[in-house]
Amino acid sequence: MHGAMLLHVISLLTLILLLPAHGIAFRTPSETNGYGEVNDDSNMEHHMIRERVKRRSRNCSIDPSIPDPSLFGLEKMRYWAEEVMTRSLHRIKVTLGGKPPVYKCVKAGPWPRGIIPYKFNSALKRNQKIGVKNVLRTIEAFTCLKFVAYMDKKRQTANERFCLRHSRYVVFSEINGRVERVQYRMRRPVHADLEVSHSRYYQMKALSEANECYGRKKCKRLKINCENHGYLTLVNGRCACVCPSGLDPSTGCTSVFTSDMTQKEFYPSGSYALPLVNSLADCPNQEFYKRSIQLYIDPKSRYMAKSNQTLELFYCVHTREGEPRIKWPLGSYCIFRTLQRCPRADFRQFRTAYMYDVDKTKTKPLYFCCKRSGFAEDEMVLPFKFPFTLIQNTGGRCRPVKGMYLERKQIPYQVEIKTEVEGKKSSHYTLKHRKKTINLCSYRPAFTDCGGVFNLNRQSSSYSFIFSNNREIVQCTWLFNATETYLSRLVLDIDNVAIEHVSDKRKCTQYSRHVNELEVRYQQVGEPGISVCGTSFPKSFKSQYSTLLLRLITVGRQWANFTATVRAIEPEDMCYSLVDNGFTYVGEVNFTRDFEPCLPWSEMTHCPVHMFKLGLFNTVLDGNKCRNPTFDVYVQPWCYTDKKDCKWNYCDVCLNGRTYDTRLDCYKTDSVVDCPIYGCAKTCSHVLPKEDANRRIGQITCGRPTDTFVGTEPIADSLPPNIFYAGESITYVCQSQSTLRHARFCLTNGQWSPMGSICFDDTAYCTDMWFRCAELIEKHPSFCRIFREMASFMCRFTCGKCGKETTPQCAVKRGGRLAILRKKQGLAAGDRVYRGTSVSYRCLLTRSDRYLPDSGNEVRACLASGIWSGSRLTCRNVCPRSWKYNPKNxxxxxxxxxxxxxxxxxxxxxxxxxxxxxxxxxxxxxxxxxxxxxxxxxxxxxxxxxxxxxxxxxxxxxxxxxxxxxxxxxxxxxxxxxxxxxxxxxxxxxxxxxxxxxxxxxxxxxxxxxxxxxxxxxxxxx
The missing domain is CATH 3.10.100.10 (Mannose-Binding Protein A, subunit A)
Incomplete structure (x- = not known):
């Protein structure tokens, strides 16, 4: 989601979108420790607002000119309900309460001063309210928005307390009836670039921009520009850059994140304890001191054996108040409680099973302070010089820490189960095979002093480098920018790949995550990309925009070597216009960038884009060729690859990437007959349409159009010289109705896009807007009945929407042998119909056999000439009733x-x-x-x-x-x-x-x- 698009108010919504800050971390130039946070609770700003309101006049009446606040960003929370691991959110809907503005013409806008009053429906359960509050805290931490209770104890509304001058608020309630759970997994997309459509990083950016958190309006003192897809916003109440993973916010995202071992580190202040994996482990630094405790477990418990009755638990105690600005980050983790309360109010207290001191007389329950906010893939910002360990919270996931490698470990023990967590069972430890384990998240420092940011242009159009690993834990980032123009693109070729695959018995696939991997972000650098591992990866990556990012993660001195070459491609070197994202491309390429065969557009009428749908450039959808009829949605030509699920993929129509074989038997393939591009693209390179790829967009021109259309003429201002370049257009206008206008484009084949008369005066101009309408009704006789919008707009004459009395009628005919008319049409043999009307036939069906078409057409249409399209249906072939027929063979x-x-x-x-x-x-x-x-x-x-x-x-x-x-x-x-x-x-x-x-x-x-x-x-x- 890009830009500050403010959506209309949505009244009924099913679930809640979790808006994470993927890869969020910050460092300011004045504070280089990289993990500090301003000691600024959410109530602090509210208190300041109250004081300002008191000093103002008491005029807090409703202002009708204030835009109605929008639910922008909240209406898609269901896509990320699984990420926060709060199952109760799947039955939550969010609506707007209060009275709408008096002036309905006022568009929806941001919430005044970023304050959003909210209330819970009385039917919501306690765990549902906690889940919603976790989401709201996450949004507060990474935007300027503040969620406040709509009604206080004095029965005063938040709108009155903060003088918001509107009556709107957000209501969280439960959905009645059955809810279909919407799941979305980033690593298994429906199509190759779905990550961009539901971009968490860019949704958070758009949310900040829509509510005026974006830019320098509230961050005048921070003299830094956030570049490379970074953006400026409020993070925990302080202005900071938010950067894609691997980039350093302290430099405005202009360099990669490195481990500066010279700077001093501080841990969050307060009294708490961190666990140690074993007795040999050391505490992180001098702020901690090491302690251990021996616990005795009741042998009478039915959940344990008589042996191993004691547990020695090692931990590091922190009692120093330290730097007050250092706070615990958002995440899902636990720490041990040492005093009578947790170090901060935003921790929840848990108590585990009862155990005893070694003297067997005094009970010793373990107390935990736990957080659960943010999202599973968010990077937490904590000190990264020395190893440390946290306790894992609910859901079985550990959150990554910036600059560190994550390992999951366990401390097993056996106890009598007597848990107490505010009346509920604790969930940060697990019970398995009558044993309990404390699940740990262990972190070790990684080597990050590698990679860099590289700019490519016409003078330096390519960059090659070789990486060879000789360290235990490595996290490297390479960012490439094509700086010539925003339309420049980058192509990455990876050679000599040798990245050891270690991933819990899973295969090395591009959508799975591994311990050792090279991640390629060629779509959006703020979102996860494709994984490269193993010993061979011949595929090229072409960036969708002018940036491309590589991230390498290796652990344990396994081999990780590769050679990479990145080259810049300028707009004039492409075979289609990058300005319109291939909107005017009409080449012959009919396979995707992965060399998958494309499906015919006419067979995809059940999908969002097809040749009979208005509102897009459907006149260029020809056969199964790659096209882009919606340039504002897709960034280059594409096609469908799966009919059942409407899967699609982009096409490398200019053949900028390398061709490669994925099959081992390509050498056996006949080089003349049916050479399969899919799997053997390199061997079958002689059948690739290289003529279109060799064209350059700057060399393709169209002459001044000479064809004329009834009642339609081009506007003089849109007719520059006699030569038009591909992508340029001419605007036509109806002579009798000047408001009816239509653009005609110069296509990449040197021809003008097809069109006809655009006038809708049926008495004077009963014509088709598209000259192929007569051809379409021959191939698809029922399209006038099924796609009525297209029939009424583009094919008015052919479909009989005007002047149908001017052409002869067609008499309905009987079917051929063993064929009959379908009864639901209400037609009988001998009836007369107008042009554009379709008639359907079917074969007979008996108890044992199903008769099949032998010749003719099952659907026929009445043409303008008064005759029927196609030929009479005859049925002679027979399939057994329980068998499926394939008409092609x-x-x-x-x-x-x-x-x-x-x-x-x-x-x-x-x-x-x-x-x-x-x-x-x-x-x-x-x-x-x-x-x-x-x-x-x-x-x-x-x-x-x-x-x-x-x-x-x-x-x-x-x-x-x-x-x-x-x-x-x-x-x-x-x-x-x-x-x-x-x-x-x-x-x-x-x-x-x-x-x-x-x-x-x-x-x-x-x-x-x-x-x-x-x-x-x-x-x-x-």
Whole structure:
């Protein structure tokens, strides 16, 4: 979310958006310790406001000219409810209370002085109120907003107390009925760049800007500019820069964060204790002194064995008041309580199970002071020179600390369960196998004196560097800026990758998190990016804007080496206009930047963007080519890659990145017939459309348009010289209605965008605005009925929205053999209809068989000539009723959910008439089965077993792979990387995985399977 867009008031909302400060940390030039916070409670500013109000006049009446406060930022809190680990928030809705302004024309605006009164509905439970307050404290800490109770004990409203001169307030209540839990995981996006759409870092920036926290209005004394996507706001009541992870706020985000070991560090003041992992561990510094306690556990407890009845707990005690400005940061952690109260009021007190002193007479409960605020991936700012340990709080997650490496550890013990946490069970320790453990978050300093900020321009257009690790814990950051223009882009190539993969038995994937990883942020530098690990990563990264950030994290002296080259690409070197984000691109590229095949736009009518939707540049949506019909949403041409879930991905239409192969069998691919770009892009580079990529946007021009349209002419002011460059436009106006205007663009193929008459005077100008309307109704006969907005605006003549009496009518005809009219239309044979009307037919359906189309069209439209589109439907083919028909290859398919080995699957398919195990001989068949199998792993009829009549296959040479149904060799393949395995592994059969990749496995394994059979002719026509 970018910019200060103020949304209208939303009355009913389901859940709450948690607005984190991802990567937030600050240091000011006058204070270089990097973790200090102003000793400024939220009530301090409120007290100052009260004093100012007292000195003012008492005129606090409602001012009707004040903009109605907005719920901007609060209405999307449901996306981050899981991040704060507060389950009660999923049933919370937020609404505006109080009277709206008298003048309804006044737009919604920020909350005056950043004060937001709020109240809870009486039906809310206590834990729900606590969860909401945790969210509000997080927003207060990183913005200038202050949430105050709407009503005080004297029954005076906050609007009156602070003289806000409006009656609005926020109400938190519970949703009645069933709530669908909305989940969103940053690492598993629906499409490749969804992180940008729900950007936590930039949402917080927009929230600060919308409520006038952004900029220097409230930070006049801080003489520093926040650059590189950083922004200036109030952090814990003090002006500070908020920077993307890895950058130093004390320098205005212009340099990377480094560990300055010369500066003095202070821990938060107060009396408390930090745990130690074992007796050999030392306290962080001289502010602490080491102590231990031996606790005796009651042997009569049914939760413990008689052995190990004592627990020696080591800890570091802090009693120094120290620097008053140093406070505990927001986070989810606990510390030990040493006195009768916690060091700060914002800690909650917990008491664990009862244990006893070593004399077995005096009870010794363990007291904890706990915080739970902020979000799971937020970096806390604490001293980073020496190791220390915190106690983990609810949810099983430890928060990272800036400049330190995090390890999760445990102290196990066994106790009698008698917990007491304000009437509820404590949750910062766990019970497992009749044992309890204190979960610890252990932090060790990391080496951060590496990386840097680099600027690239025309004179210095590339930068290469080699990194080799020789330290135990490393956290390095490299930031690259293309400084020539804001339209410049960066391309990253990574070579000689050797990053050891350590990640709890998980595979090295780009969306998973690892102990050792190189993170690439090529979308937005304030948000998490893609992980690089392993020993090979041939993919190039092209930045979506003019910045690109790399973060390397390694632990334990594992090998981590790589070579990186970053090069800048200027706007004139692109094949499309970066000003309009590829809005006018009409090239031939039909695959994504990951070389996935694009789907036809006409088949994606259930998705947000398709060729029949108004409000976008739908006239350029041709076939399955990469396009960008909505330049204000997407930053470059893109296309859909999955029909079921509407997944999409960007396209590298200028081929700026490297081509690469992901399959090991690309050398076997036929270089002429059906060369698969997806998986073998480097081998099949000869089929890539390089003509479009070699074009330069500054060299593409269009001449002055010579075609004319009825009642429409171009505006003279929009006609400069006779030459127009790609991306430039001409504005047309209707002669009889001057308010009707339409822009026509010069496209990247040197042609003008299609258009027609833009006038809506049906008596004088009954024409189409798009010359392809007549072609569309031939291909999609029902689009006039389904997409009525497009029919009424762009295809008025073709769809019969005007002057329908001027063309002949069409007589409804009967269907062909075994085909009938659909009853719901209310039409019968012989009825007459106007142009644009569509008529649907269907094949007969019996108890045992389902008749299928043999020829003709199931939907026909009445054309302007008075004839029907397409031809009469006839039905002759038959599929069994429980089988699914694929019209592209005229085959019937049935899925069996019983798990069988390969041989029994073949045997089961042979029990049906002419049925066999499936064979996938083209990408269309593969895509059909991928949708049909619904994510299951299935056998396919591909193997390298010799026929049964031959000798033992183990005693012969490898016969190669062939399709079992007909014995043909595979011309199409979709092997997973590393497959097929060699013959010596005894894995001769093939399974199609959940994502469509093929793997060679042993034939005796059990999987689901799909059978196929050709359609048969109906008996009366055979």
């Amino acid at each position: 005229r085959m019937c398919y049935r899925k069996f959910n019983t798990r069988r080995n390969y041989f029994k699957a073949l045997q089961k398919c042979s029990t049906f008439e002419k049925a066999q195990l499936i064979s996938l001989k083209s990408r269309d068949e593969w895509r059909f089965i991928q949708d049909f199998k619904n994510g299951d792993q299935i056998w396919i009829g591909l193997d390298r077993l010799l026929p049964v009549t031959n000798s033992d296959p183990e005693k012969n040479d490898d016969p190669g792979w062939f399709w079992r149904p007909d014995g043909s060799r595979p011309l199409f393949a979709n092997w997973l990387s590393g497959h097929p395995l060699p013959k010596s592994t005894n894995k001769h059969c093939v399974v199609m995985g959940g994502r469509g990749w093929w793997r060679s496995l042993q034939c005796v394994d059990g999987f689901r399977f799909v059978c196929q059979t050709p359609v048969r002719r109906a008996k009366q026509f055979s």
